[in-house]
Amino acid sequence: MNTLQPYLEQNKEKYLNELLELLRIPSISADEKYAADVNRAALFVKEQLLNAGVDKAEICETNGYPVVYAEKFLDAKLPTVLVYGHYDVQPADPLDLWTSPPFEPVVKDGNIYARGACDDKGQMYMHVKAFEMMVKNNVLPCNVKFMIEGEEEVGSVNLEAFAEANREKLKADVMLISDTSMIANDVPSITTGLRGLAYLEVEVTGPNLDLHSGVYGGAVANPINILCDMISSLHDADRRITIPGFYDDVDDVSKEERDMMASAPFSLDDYKADLGINEELGEKNFSTLERVSIRPTLDVNGIWGGYIGQGAKTVLPSKAHAKISMRLVPNQKNEKIMQLFEAHFKKIAPPYVKVKVMPHHGGEAAVTPTTSVAYKAASKAMEQTFGKTPIPLRTGGSIPLVTMFEEVLGIKSVLFGFGLDSDAIHSPNEKFGLFNYYKGIETIPWFYKYFTEMSVGN
Ligand code: BES
Ligand code: MN
Ligand code: MN
Numbered sequence: 001m002n003t004l005q006p007y008l009e010q011n012k013e014k015y016l017n018e019l020l021e022l023l024r025i026p027s028i029s030a031d032e033k034y035a036a037d038v039n040r041a042a043l044f045v046k047e048q049l050l051n052a053g054v055d056k057a058e059i060c061e062t063n064g065y066p067v068v069y070a071e072k073f074l075d076a077k078l079p080t081v082l083v084y085g086h087y088d089v090q091p092a093d094p095l096d097l098w099t100s101p102p103f104e105p106v107v108k109d110g111n112i113y114a115r116g117a118c119d120d121k122g123q124m125y126m127h128v129k130a131f132e133m134m135v136k137n138n139v140l141p142c143n144v145k146f147m148i149e150g151e152e153e154v155g156s157v158n159l160e161a162f163a164e165a166n167r168e169k170l171k172a173d174v175m176l177i178s179d180t181s182m183i184a185n186d187v188p189s190i191t192t193g194l195r196g197l198a199y200l201e202v203e204v205t206g207p208n209l210d211l212h213s214g215v216y217g218g219a220v221a222n223p224i225n226i227l228c229d230m231i232s233s234l235h236d237a238d239r240r241i242t243i244p245g246f247y248d249d250v251d252d253v254s255k256e257e258r259d260m261m262a263s264a265p266f267s268l269d270d271y272k273a274d275l276g277i278n279e280e281l282g283e284k285n286f287s288t289l290e291r292v293s294i295r296p297t298l299d300v301n302g303i304w305g306g307y308i309g310q311g312a313k314t315v316l317p318s319k320a321h322a323k324i325s326m327r328l329v330p331n332q333k334n335e336k337i338m339q340l341f342e343a344h345f346k347k348i349a350p351p352y353v354k355v356k357v358m359p360h361h362g363g364e365a366a367v368t369p370t371t372s373v374a375y376k377a378a379s380k381a382m383e384q385t386f387g388k389t390p391i392p393l394r395t396g397g398s399i400p401l402v403t404m405f406e407e408v409l410g411i412k413s414v415l416f417g418f419g420l421d422s423d424a425i426h427s428p429n430e431k432f433g434l435f436n437y438y439k440g441i442e443t444i445p446w447f448y449k450y451f452t453e454m455s456v457g458n
Contacts, residue, residue, distance in 0.1 A: 001445045004133045008441060015129045015441065016107070016434070018048065022087075022121050023105040023114040029065060029088035029154045038150050041087040042066050045128075045148050052128050053135035054146070060166075062158040065150030069169065072135070072144050079455040080143040081448065082172035082411065083131075084401065085124025085179060086152035089116035090426045097428035110434050117432035119425035123178035123418060124148060126437060130444035139445070141452035145172055149401075152179075155199075155361025156400050163408045172411055173455065174374040176447065178440060179399055180417030185435055187265055188386040190378055191415035193293065193394030194402060196328035196365035198337045199301075202227070202345060203356040204320045213316040221352035223320040224305045230348055231322065234298055238284035241298050241326075243344045251331040253294045261289050264391055274422065292396040297327045323360075327396060334362030363400025366413070373454045374414045381446035385439060416447065 008015075027041035028034040042059055049057040049070040057070035065088065092102035092115045100106045105114035112122065127146070134140040147170065149159060163170060180191040206223035207216070236242050266289055272280060282291035291297075305320035307313040326337055342357040349355040369375055370392045382390040402413045418440040424430045 001139065001449050004137055004139070004445055005442065007133055007137055008438065011129075011133075012438060015125075016112075016437070018129075019112070019122060019125045019437070020105045020107075020114075022048075022125060023112070023116055024103055026092070026103045027088050027116070027150065028091050029151050030091055038065050038088055042068050042148075042150055045087050045124075046070070048125075048128055049146060052132035054131075054144075057146075060162065062151075062162050064154075064158045067150070067159070067162055068146065068148040069166075070146040072131075072140065074140065074143050077456075078142040079173040079452055080145060080171065081451065082145045082147060082170060082175045083127045084175050084177045084405075084413075085127060085146075085148045086120045086150065087124065087148055088150045088153050089119070089121065090153050092428075094428060099429055102428075102430075107434070111431040112434065112437070113429055113431045115430055117430050118181075118419040118423040118436075119430065120152070120179045122432040122437055123440065126178060126418065126440035127176070127444060130441045133441070134445050134448065139449075141448050142455075144448075145170065152399070152401070155197075155363065156404070157361060159401055160404055160408060163405060167409060170409055170411075174372075174451065175402075175405055175411050175413040176374075176416055176444075177399065177402070177413055178416050178418055178444075180395055180397065180415045181419040181421050181423065182417060183265060183391060183393065184420065185433065185439075186386075186388075188382045188388055188390040189264075189393045190370075190375070190382070190390045191368070191395050191417055192370055192375075192392040193330070193367045194365060194415070195293070195296070195396050195398055196330075196332060196334050196363050196403075197325060197398040197400070198328060198334040198341070198362045199323070199325045199360040200338060200341065201321065201323050201358045201360060203358070204230070204349070205318060205354045205356075206320075206352065207316070207318055210318050211316040213314045217316050220316060221350070222316050223353055224317060226350060226353050227303070227305070227320040227322060230345065231300055231303075231324075233348060239282055240284070241296070243298075243340050245340050246296070246337070249331045249333065249336070250296060250329055253290075257294075258290065261293070261393065262287065264289065264393055289393075293394040294329055296329050296332060299325055299327075301325050327398070328365050330365045330367050332365065334364060338362060361400075363398050364403040366399070366402035366406075367394070368402070368413050368415055372412060372414075374412070374451055377447050377451035377454055378414045378416050380450045381443050384446045385443040414447075416444070418443070
């Protein structure tokens with residue numbers, strides 16, 4: 001694999017320009033206005049996989065956006081790596097907070113700025129280029145499959161059916177995913193757990209029409225005021241969630257794992273300074289790192305109702321709305337949590353309002369093994385290129401596919417992320433470091449080498 005380094009040096013500019021081309025496609029899966037662009041991104045990925053040297057690549061239709069599937073087969077005796085990534089991105093708004101337009105990538109101060117630069121186009125494309133390097137230099141050691149989807153940011157709702165319909169096609173020894181972050185560029189880490197998600201929307205209705213807030217205010221319940229009361233009652237003074245049964249299935253985390261988390265390099269002062277906050281806030285008796293990884297949460301993601309236009313309008317609105325997400329931990333089931341939420345929210349609704357609860361998407365939490373051959377290969381690969389053993393650490397984001405694939409296909413994952421938490425994914429001015437992009441391309445072939453050696457040797 002050492003022979004690949006000069007090859008990478010020679011191709012750096014080309015590899016960067018190709019990624020920039022992909023980043024120019026506004027493949028926002030949540031907004032149907034961009035449907036043609038999402039499909040165009042799928043085609044781009046397919047073409048680039050063909051250029052990189054796969055035997056075949058195809059656009060697989062689903063009930064939503066297509067999955068790009070590709071493979072290169074060497075020998076049935078060799079292991080097979082299934083690479084997963086996504087070509088869809090989050091909406092870019094609020095647009096006025098971007099320093100440069102989200103779909104006109106800019107390379108500045110060692111970073112690529114664009115929506116999707118890190119999540120996940122940049123990280124997914126590292127795999128295409130690492131594969132290309134191995135093929136062009138005749139050092140690809142095992143079979144490879146790619147499954148690149150276009151609906152990750154909207155909950156991967158059609159992927160379970162895709163997995164069930166394509167069991168043979170997707171057979172693999174491990175799923176390799178770069179869609180998470182590391183602690184720092186000089187502190188490599190491997191993600192060993194993700195949280196699940198239950199996402200829903202609520203509507204609170206008061207009077208059957210908007211009212212003059214002077215004529216009626218004081219005598220008729222204002223649904224925005226009531227919604228705020230209801231939402232604030234969902235946490236107690238210890239910042240624990242008050243929904244009955246919410247914590248029933250939460251797995252305890254071993255003292256060893258908690259001790260290891262406590263020893264991970266983390267500065268609360270830097271954390272607060274980076275975010276511009278004076279104090280952190282979270283569940284009593286847990287550290288910041290624990291609160292964002294091994295503990296479940298409830299957050300309002302959006303809230304609206306009444307008058308939000310220019311100037312002032314005196315109105316007592318008929319309706320109030322909120323989008324609410326709960327991050328879940330292993331053993332909590334998103335469907336059960338949605339039901340618990342719905343029952344509780346309806347129960348706490350006072351008689352002067354009506355409440356509707358509408359589920360959006362969900363996904364289960366994941367824990368990935370640290371004792372597997374694949375984890376050891378990933379760890380050795382990072383050690384090789386970073387000069388340090390990566391730290392195993394759970395994180396707070398969600399990738400619903402990880403547990404779904406383990407349940408449906410029996411394939412376990414390695415979360416081989418090269419981004420940073422400071423890359424502002426889902427936020428304005430998302431970025432991905434050039435260091436991270438090239439380091440990923442450099443490290444991935446070592447994973448293939450060690451994974452194949454260790455698997456065949458077994
Ligand atoms: N790549 C992220 C998940 C992630 C980010 C995991 C950082 C760990 C560290 C993924 O694209 C994502 O944003 N997932 C969504 C869930 C999905 C169901 C919409 C999320 O976590 O909000
Ligand atoms: Mn992602
Ligand atoms: Mn994302």
